[in-house]
Amino acid sequence: xxxxxxxxDPERVFTLFEANSTIPQLVEHxxxxxxxxxxxxxxxxxxxxxxxxASFGGGSYAGRPYLAALEQISQHLHAIHEIGxxxxxxxxxxxxxxxxxxxxxxxxxWKLGETEINWWHDVHSGYTGRQPLDCLDNG
Numbered sequence: 001x002x003x004x005x006x007x008x009d010p011e012r013v014f015t016l017f018e019a020n021s022t023i024p025q026l027v028e029h030x031x032x033x034x035x036x037x038x039x040x041x042x043x044x045x046x047x048x049x050x051x052x053x054a055s056f057g058g059g060s061y062a063g064r065p066y067l068a069a070l071e072q073i074s075q076h077l078h079a080i081h082e083i084g085x086x087x088x089x090x091x092x093x094x095x096x097x098x099x100x101x102x103x104x105x106x107x108x109x110w111k112l113g114e115t116e117i118n119w120w121h122d123v124h125s126g127y128t129g130r131q132p133l134d135c136l137d138n139g
Contacts, residue, residue: 011098012084016133019097019108020116022083029076030093030112036076037090039069094127102137 014022043066080087086096086107093112098105099120109119109130120136121129 013100013105014084014097014108016099016108016117019099019110022085022097023110023116025083026080026085026093026095026110027112029080030090030095032076033073033090034093036069036073039065040073043069088127096121098123106136108133 077087077090080095084098086098088094088096089111095110096107097110097117099108100106101120106120106122108117109121109127110117118133119130120133121127121131
């Protein structure tokens with residue numbers, strides 16, 4: 001695993017092998033994030049009611065699961081960040097991996113449901129600029 005410095009912030013740079021090796025971990029973390037998000041969505045109507053009554057000492061049976069889900073989401077997103085992976089869209093399970101190709105940093109691009117990384121894009125082009133890996137000149 002290589003690290004590079006840009007503006008003083010270390011950023012992991014992945015090889016394709018390293019990036020593909022993290023996919024099982026990402027699947028687990030993203031599944032937990034999606035479960036947590038489901039709890040938030042289900043609890044939202046009750047949380048809104050409790051929020052509206054907060055000045056009267058409100059509260060809700062949904063409060064504990066809601067807070068637990070927020071914590072779960074935070075922990076799993078933090079774990080992904082610690083690996084060095086950039087989560088771009090939680091709903092899609094879209095993740096980028098900084099990668100060095102021909103002397104420049106690009107992003108290997110993967111989303112939940114894909115079995116391996118087959119796409120890349122420039123750092124600033126994002127998902128809509130995805131191109132097949134075979135178009136990437138690794139110098």
